[in-house]
Amino acid sequence: MHKYYLKYIVVLFILFEMAGCNSVVHTFRDPDVRLDILFRDNKSDADSIKLGALHWRELFKDTELQNLIAEGINNNLDLKTAYSRINQASAYLDQSRMATYPGLRGNASIDVAKTINSNTGKRNNVHQYQLGLSSSWEADIWGKLKSIKKASLASFLSSEANAKAIQTSLVAAIADHYFALMAYDKELEITLQTVETWKKTISVMKDLKRSAVVTGAAVVQSEASMYATLVTIPDLKRNIRETENAICYLLGKEPGPISRDSLSEQVSIPMLKTGVPAQLLSNRPDVQAAELDFRYAFEMTNVARTNFYPSITITANGGLTNASLGSLFGGGSIVGGIIGGLTQPIFNRGINKAKLKIAKEDQKQALYNFQNKLLNAGQEVSNALYSYKSAMDKSEPRSKQLENLNKAVDYTQELVRNDFANYSEVLIAMQSLLSAELSQVTDYLQKNQAVVNLYAALGGGWQ
Numbered sequence: 001m002h003k004y005y006l007k008y009i010v011v012l013f014i015l016f017e018m019a020g021c022n023s024v025v026h027t028f029r030d031p032d033v034r035l036d037i038l039f040r041d042n043k044s045d046a047d048s049i050k051l052g053a054l055h056w057r058e059l060f061k062d063t064e065l066q067n068l069i070a071e072g073i074n075n076n077l078d079l080k081t082a083y084s085r086i087n088q089a090s091a092y093l094d095q096s097r098m099a100t101y102p103g104l105r106g107n108a109s110i111d112v113a114k115t116i117n118s119n120t121g122k123r124n125n126v127h128q129y130q131l132g133l134s135s136s137w138e139a140d141i142w143g144k145l146k147s148i149k150k151a152s153l154a155s156f157l158s159s160e161a162n163a164k165a166i167q168t169s170l171v172a173a174i175a176d177h178y179f180a181l182m183a184y185d186k187e188l189e190i191t192l193q194t195v196e197t198w199k200k201t202i203s204v205m206k207d208l209k210r211s212a213v214v215t216g217a218a219v220v221q222s223e224a225s226m227y228a229t230l231v232t233i234p235d236l237k238r239n240i241r242e243t244e245n246a247i248c249y250l251l252g253k254e255p256g257p258i259s260r261d262s263l264s265e266q267v268s269i270p271m272l273k274t275g276v277p278a279q280l281l282s283n284r285p286d287v288q289a290a291e292l293d294f295r296y297a298f299e300m301t302n303v304a305r306t307n308f309y310p311s312i313t314i315t316a317n318g319g320l321t322n323a324s325l326g327s328l329f330g331g332g333s334i335v336g337g338i339i340g341g342l343t344q345p346i347f348n349r350g351i352n353k354a355k356l357k358i359a360k361e362d363q364k365q366a367l368y369n370f371q372n373k374l375l376n377a378g379q380e381v382s383n384a385l386y387s388y389k390s391a392m393d394k395s396e397p398r399s400k401q402l403e404n405l406n407k408a409v410d411y412t413q414e415l416v417r418n419d420f421a422n423y424s425e426v427l428i429a430m431q432s433l434l435s436a437e438l439s440q441v442t443d444y445l446q447k448n449q450a451v452v453n454l455y456a457a458l459g460g461g462w463q
Contacts, residue, residue: 024309025143025302028150028295031367033374051451052283052458056171059455064260065178068247072174075252079170082163089156096152099145102137102314134317144306151299158292164285164462171461174250175452178260181243183445186263187438188236191229194434198226201430204413205423218423225427229434263444284377284459290370297359297366304359307352308345315339377457384454391447398440405433 051059057066073079111128140146202222208214245255316338345352408429415425455461 024305025147026298026305028298031291031294031370033371050283050458051455052460053463054455054460055463056175056455056461059451059460060175062178062261065175068178068251068258069171069174072170072251073167076166076170076250077252079163079166080252082159082166086156086159086163089152089159093149093152093156096145096149099148100140102135104133104135106133107131128321130321132318132320134315136313136315139312139314141312142306142309144303144311147299147302147306151296151303154292154296154299158289158296161285161289161292164459165289168285168456168459168461170250172452172456174247176449177243177247177250178258179445179448179452181240181247181258181260182263183441184236184240184243185260186441188233188240190434190437190441191233191236194229194430194437195226195233197430198222198229201413201426202226204417208417208423213417214423221423221427225431263441284457285462287370287373287377287459290366290373294363294366294370297363301356301359301363304352304356307355310345311343313341313343315341380457381454384450384457388447388450388454391443391450394443395447398436398443401436402433402440405429405436409433 056069060066060069107130109130111130113126113128115124115126116122138145202219205214205219205222209216209219244258247258248255318334318337321333409426412425412429
């Protein structure tokens with residue numbers, strides 16, 4: 001009997017090997033993309049230091065900002081959720097790796113039957129006790145289980161890449177808000193200083209009016225300009241508070257004040273070389289995640305293909321049976337069996353066709369999403385590079401503008417005192433100076449935020 005089972009199993013294995021030679025699943029190939037045209041006006045140096053490869057502590061030297069980023073990485077709720085998804089994907093991966101092994105189940109049962117003697121009318125209870133093991137194994141002759149395992153691996157790696165992408169965005173968002181917060185502080189400081197300057201100007205205008213050098217219009221115009229400056233202060237304070245609250249949200253805590261440095265003490269973030277476009281594939285996590293999602297969809301399409309082919313399973317069981325529980329392990333009967341089964345779908349109401357069609361469309365969508373991620377990455381890099389360049393281009397002219405406007409304020413005030421100029425020239429010069437000083441702060445913010453945006457666009461921040 002045992003020899004018969006052995007021959008049966010050998011025959012099945014031979015059939016499996018023969019069927020395995022004609023696998024229906026396709027081999028995955030990386031999507032074909034153009035990387036040489038990804039950046040606009042790309043002149044990057046492949047041998048240069050790569051901005052995206054830097055650890056965030058190497059890029060951001062401000063200790064206050066470093067502390068905020070570290071706190072955000074530890075406490076941000078979106079990032080915690082991403083890590084939880086990694087654990088889920090890991091569980092699915094572990095389960096898929098075990099799918100090629102046979103399952104083993106233990107079972108115990110008691111059958112109770114009542115019998116009635118037709119002659120005596122006596123009733124008897126008949127007991128049958130069974131204790132045994134059963135095992136079932138599906139032969140992966142078409143590569144279905146292997147494709148599921150590959151898909152689970154891609155899903156796991158994608159969840160890791162998504163977590164990295166969230167951290168990249170988090171680091172960039174904290175840095176972006178931090179520089180904006182310091183810019184608002186500086187704008188508030190400039191505005192308050194300008195208000196004090198207006199007060200002195202008003203005092204001078206009043207003296208000149210008493211000396212009949214200017215009219216009352218000069219006084220009220222100066223006061224109106226001071227109030228126009230004062231009215232911007234509440235909005236600046238609101239911006240400061242909202243930015244602090246936004247940073248607190250990123251840190252995963254309740255709204256409150258944020259410790260920060262002063263803009264006047266800051267040194268601009270240096271711009272490093274970006275590296276070649278292909279580095280987006282090796283460093284930018286959202287691009288990696290999109291490529292892995294495409295791989296997942298590809299393997300699930302393979303799984304859908306295998307549904308059209310027969311599945312072969314072997315089920316074996318064995319155990320003890322006896323009418324007496326006490327004698328089950330003593331003189332119980334030994335029972336066992338092995339069954340080989342083949343299931344071939346014939347008419348499944350179009351379900352398998354629909355599954356394959358849906359899987360193919362999922363695969364197309366995943367490929368389009370990957371290509372879209374690459375295009376978006378190229379756009380973000382190009383925009384950040386040009387934003388930094390435009391901020392740098394404004395640096396020298398802005399400094400000269402401020403230098404000349406400071407002189408203009410001094411000259412016009414002196415000319416008004418000596419009755420050689422109109423008071424409106426003083427007002428225009430002071431208003432222009434305030435506008436230029438605020439614009440210089442905006443230029444500084446643009447330059448640093450461009451570096452932050454480029455750092456994120458190149459996939460920096462998750463290291």
